[in-house]
Structures are given as C-alpha cells and as structure tokens.
Amino acid sequence: MTKKDSTPAPRKRGRPKKELNIEQIREDLKNGLNKEDCYRDQGLNASYGGQRERKDEELARAVREGQEEFKDRYADAIKPLLTSAYRQKVLDGDVAAILYGMRNIVGFTEKRALEVQGEVNHIHTLDPAQRAERIKQLRAELESEIVDVAIEESVDDSK
Secondary structure, eight states: OOOOOOOOOOOOOSOOOOOOOHHHHHHHHHTTOOHHHHHHHTTOOHHHHHHHHHHOHHHHHHHHHHHHHHHHHHHHHHHHHHHHHHHHHHHTTOHHHHHHIIIIIIOOOOOOOOOOOSOOOOGGGSOHHHHHHHHHHHHHHHHHHOOOOOOOOOOOOOO
C-alpha cells in the first residue's frame, strides 16, 4: 500500500511580478520615449524591465513595434535635417566631419606602412654544437652587463 504525500507544494519565493500596461509602453515608445523611461513610468527600474523584456515575448514584441513605429514616422523628417547639418559642417571645414564622411560614407581607409630594421637570429637553425657555443656567448655578454652593487648598512643618526 502506498501512502500519498500530504505535504503542500512549496510556494514561490521572491516578489510577485508587477503588472505592466503593455499598451501604454507601446504608445510611449511610439511617441519617442526610450525604454528606460517607459519602465520607470510603470514603476520598474531599467535592469528589471530589461529582464522582463527578455523573458516576456509579448512585452518584447510591444517594445519592438513601438520603436519601429517611431522610426517609421520620424526617420523621413529627420534625415534631411541631419544631412544638411552634416553638409554645413563639411563646408565649414570641420576635419572630424570630413574624416567621418570619408571613412563611413565614402569608404576610404587609411593605409599605413611599417618599416622594421634589424636582424632576427634563430638559434634553432644551428646544429647542437653551434647552439651550445652561441648560448655560452650570450651568457658571457649578459654577465658582463651585470653590475655588482654592494649595499652598506646605514648608520642611524637620529639618536
């Protein structure tokens, strides 16, 4: 005979999820607010709102749609304004604007040349006897560069 487990199921811990007005978030994003401000208006901080957005597909879809509607509505109006402002900066001779245009719009890249002088000695190309002789020679050069410094005890004159 089996006995049924009479213990109740464990309750969920942590704070309960806050109810969000998803339509209000979509409208706010459509009118130009950023996500952080929309979450703050709903009583959430930005990081918790981002977590909810990753977990809740309906919220993620509403955020995506609201941002796209704003972009569709205002992109055509803003583009000529930004283009004329950029052209004015270029006509004024702003070097940063010119470089930005050359790199990002035109696609030019800067070519750099690097010259290296000197020689490379590879010990592994020598036979074993030559390698041993070269290692002895390098050790002798290193030892000749070492300076022996004697450290004397200091006399304490403060007494």
